[in-house]
Amino acid sequence: MKKILAILLAGMMTATVFAGCGGGGNTESGGSGSDTQSSSDDGGAEVKDANLVDVSVFGDEDNISLKVWAPDKAVSLVKEQIEAFKAAYPEKTFTKIEVVAQGEGDAGTQLMNDASTAADVFSFASDQLNKLVDAKVIAPVAFAKAVTDMNSEACVTAGTLQDTLYAYPETNDNGYYLVYDKTVVSDEQAGKLEDVLAACKEAGKKFIFNCGNGFYGCTFAFTAGVKIDGLEEDGVTQKFTDYDEAEAVKTLQAFSKLMHEYKGTFTSLDNAQVASGFSTGTLGAGVDGSWNTNADQDALKDNFGAAKLPTINVDGTDKQLISLFGYKYIGVNAASQFPAAAQVLAYYLAGETCQQQRAEKLGWGPSNKNVQGMDVVTKSAVQQAIKQQSENACVQVNIAPTFWDPMGNLGNKLVADDTDPDDAAYFSKLLKDTVANVRDEG
Amino acid sequence: MIKSYKFRRRIANFFIYLLLAILGIIWVSPFVYLVMHSFRAESMTTVPYLIPHEWTFDNYIKLFTSAGSSSINFPRWFINTFVVAIFSCIISTISVLAVSYTFSRLRFGARKKLMNVAMILGMFPGFMTMIAIYYLLKAMGLNQNLIALVICYSSGAGLGFQISKGFFDTIPRALDEAATIDGATRNQIFWKIILPMSKPIVVYTVLTSFIGPWCDFILAKIIMGDKRELYTVAIGLQSMVSAEFINEYYKQFLAGSVMVAIPITTLFLIMQRYYVEGVTAGGVKG
Numbered sequence: 001m002k003k004i005l006a007i008l009l010a011g012m013m014t015a016t017v018f019a020g021c022g023g024g025g026n027t028e029s030g031g032s033g034s035d036t037q038s039s040s041d042d043g044g045a046e047v048k049d050a051n052l053v054d055v056s057v058f059g060d061e062d063n064i065s066l067k068v069w070a071p072d073k074a075v076s077l078v079k080e081q082i083e084a085f086k087a088a089y090p091e092k093t094f095t096k097i098e099v100v101a102q103g104e105g106d107a108g109t110q111l112m113n114d115a116s117t118a119a120d121v122f123s124f125a126s127d128q129l130n131k132l133v134d135a136k137v138i139a140p141v142a143f144a145k146a147v148t149d150m151n152s153e154a155c156v157t158a159g160t161l162q163d164t165l166y167a168y169p170e171t172n173d174n175g176y177y178l179v180y181d182k183t184v185v186s187d188e189q190a191g192k193l194e195d196v197l198a199a200c201k202e203a204g205k206k207f208i209f210n211c212g213n214g215f216y217g218c219t220f221a222f223t224a225g226v227k228i229d230g231l232e233e234d235g236v237t238q239k240f241t242d243y244d245e246a247e248a249v250k251t252l253q254a255f256s257k258l259m260h261e262y263k264g265t266f267t268s269l270d271n272a273q274v275a276s277g278f279s280t281g282t283l284g285a286g287v288d289g290s291w292n293t294n295a296d297q298d299a300l301k302d303n304f305g306a307a308k309l310p311t312i313n314v315d316g317t318d319k320q321l322i323s324l325f326g327y328k329y330i331g332v333n334a335a336s337q338f339p340a341a342a343q344v345l346a347y348y349l350a351g352e353t354c355q356q357q358r359a360e361k362l363g364w365g366p367s368n369k370n371v372q373g374m375d376v377v378t379k380s381a382v383q384q385a386i387k388q389q390s391e392n393a394c395v396q397v398n399i400a401p402t403f404w405d406p407m408g409n410l411g412n413k414l415v416a417d418d419t420d421p422d423d424a425a426y427f428s429k430l431l432k433d434t435v436a437n438v439r440d441e442g
Numbered sequence: 443m444i445k446s447y448k449f450r451r452r453i454a455n456f457f458i459y460l461l462l463a464i465l466g467i468i469w470v471s472p473f474v475y476l477v478m479h480s481f482r483a484e485s486m487t488t489v490p491y492l493i494p495h496e497w498t499f500d501n502y503i504k505l506f507t508s509a510g511s512s513s514i515n516f517p518r519w520f521i522n523t524f525v526v527a528i529f530s531c532i533i534s535t536i537s538v539l540a541v542s543y544t545f546s547r548l549r550f551g552a553r554k555k556l557m558n559v560a561m562i563l564g565m566f567p568g569f570m571t572m573i574a575i576y577y578l579l580k581a582m583g584l585n586q587n588l589i590a591l592v593i594c595y596s597s598g599a600g601l602g603f604q605i606s607k608g609f610f611d612t613i614p615r616a617l618d619e620a621a622t623i624d625g626a627t628r629n630q631i632f633w634k635i636i637l638p639m640s641k642p643i644v645v646y647t648v649l650t651s652f653i654g655p656w657c658d659f660i661l662a663k664i665i666m667g668d669k670r671e672l673y674t675v676a677i678g679l680q681s682m683v684s685a686e687f688i689n690e691y692y693k694q695f696l697a698g699s700v701m702v703a704i705p706i707t708t709l710f711l712i713m714q715r716y717y718v719e720g721v722t723a724g725g726v727k728g
Contacts (some may be wrong), residue, residue: 069668071686072510072513073656100668100670101670102668103681105684110668114580114585272692275487276485276486276487276489279485280484280485291685292689295486295689299486334708386542398643
């Protein structure tokens with residue numbers, strides 16, 4: 001018996017040793033393709049216009065073969081765009097430019113698994129930028145000045161780490177906003193959370209806000225004035241702006257009071273339920289992400305309404321709900337075999353023409369300032385709602401991994417049945433705990 | 443007195459069966475939900491009620507016909523998995539049985555030690571060496587390739603010899619000796635004497651090694667990366683419920699999950715007959 005135990009223990013110990021190695025090996029492999037830096041420097045003269053660069057940027061790269069990752073819905077459009085790209089550089093031979101479907105949320109992980117088989121040019125969501133830069137798998141933008149000038153400032157700032165722009169802004173729409181059934185909630189009512197809830201209750205329908213998910217739940221903290229402000233110098237601890245605690249507690253109480261007042265109407269459900277609720281007619285309004293817009297629109301048809309998040313009344317003043325807002329970028333793989341060509345292609349795909357095409361055909365909100373002024377954006381209710389919400393938001397970049405769970409917990413506690421909205425001391429403690437847990441001090 | 447004993451037994455049985463029934467319902471409910479909602483017509487994603495309002499075959503039809511319009515290609519994934527499962531099933535069944543026979547019947551120097559080594563190696567979880575396996579396969583130019591999956595699923599199979607070795611040990615050695623006297627070689631004994639008597643364990647080995655590829659997720663995901671046309675059903679189904687696709691593919695995902703159960707269930711039903719036959723007939727005859 002003792003012998004078996006000894007063998008077992010030894011086996012387990014060896015296993016943990018190996019497990020440690022596995023983890024270490026992984027991060028190392030992420031960093032392996034690191035030193036290849038883009039050959040072309042940032043020079044204004046190389047950039048011809050908002051889409052193309054001078055052909056000299058390619059250097060001696062020819063017979064170019066590249067792989068591009070785009071989300072499934074965009075694949076056919078990106079293929080067309082690549083044909084146009086090839087035609088725009090007739091001097092060069094492109095052996096093969098392959099477009100492979102790869103979701104933006106997963107692109108960073110896939111790239112870090114093995115950069116050498118990953119795409120040369122890839123779309124990804126802004127929250128992965130830190131990871132990619134740390135692992136040195138993403139090459140800095142070669143035409144930083146031109147890209148900075150063309151795109152909205154917030155996108156560029158969020159894509160810049162240690163004074164280097166690491167990715168080409170692709171969209172300015174990765175956030176959530178208010179969607180509503182126009183037969184239940186009128187456009188005027190959509191401005192105030194109280195009115196939205198009252199209208200839903202009157203019609204006997206529900207309102208969905210995914211409180212328990214930190215991505216949405218952080219809205220309560222942000223609106224209360226507890227906003228994020230990058231990371232501390234250690235690179236892992238979340239920094240918060242200074243906030244007025246009394247004011248913050250009052251705001252949280254106001255949220256909780258509303259949730260309890262409209263119990264049965266205000267529900268904290270998963271976002272998949274929003275489109276589903278609209279189609280079964282049980283839902284009056286909800287907070288949903290821009291990526292679900294098509295599904296919501298399909299469910300409501302002509303009655304689809306969209307607006308920025310509403311305000312909430314705290315002690316007589318209407319406070320705008322502050323959300324978390326991200327961007328999508330196009331990055332260049334630092335291990336690319338054709339670094340210059342990859343940069344040129346990324347510049348093209350993030351350029352004005354391509355952004356306009358995506359706005360028109362896919363409904364993606366552009367980051368390019370010129371495209372933002374075009375009819376496709378200014379005349380679309382959804383695009384306007386997204387754009388207005390982006391002005392009332394914290395940017396989803398530099399977020400500690402410990403951020404999400406405490407924020408989801410905060411949302412859950414606000415909506416919980418046994419929470420007493422009048423107990424100020426409880427909310428004060430809840431807020432302190434949330435901040436401490438996010439900062440991992442709890 | 444007897445009456446009351448009977449009565450008490452009935453009461454006890456009633457509660458026992460009630461408990462079992464409740465447990466059974468709990469256990470089977472996810473499957474019932476899965477099957478029912480794979481036939482649901484209304485709504486794209488989840489719904490807050492249990493029984494669908496409208497029924498349709500559309501989800502299954504779409505699952506097999508809409509391939510190519512996006513990177514979701516279930517028929518292709520199904521065939522991939524089926525092919526991988528068949529090859530790894532053949533290879534691993536043969537290797538498991540051969541290893542078991544060797545350890546059960548042959549006597550050689552390092553027999554005990556090898557068995558212990560195999561035992562210890564078997565204790566490590568398979569995904570521990572995943573990264574190393576990936577880079578080895580890549581060095582051989584086999585990453586993003588179905589052959590790589592067959593190799594992964596079948597090459598370590600021999601380590602799982604314990605159960606079938608245990609079974610072979612119960613077959614009397616007198617049979618081997620009789621065959622040897624008649625001039626049979628070790629190889630002939632294995633194929634002509636031992637195997638025909640070991641149907642239950644052969645069936646068991648076939649089943650377990652066939653199911654493996656249908657269920658494995660992590661290794662297949664690492665090896666295939668972004669090569670969607672070579673995905674197996676496990677990764678494919680997971681990608682259908684990723685944030686990007688869930689709104690459109692949720693019901694097809696349910697239909698796909700039901701489809702995956704079909705080959706495994708069929709194989710089990712066919713094999714079960716032999717399995718029972720094998721067990722009841724027993725191995726020990728003159």
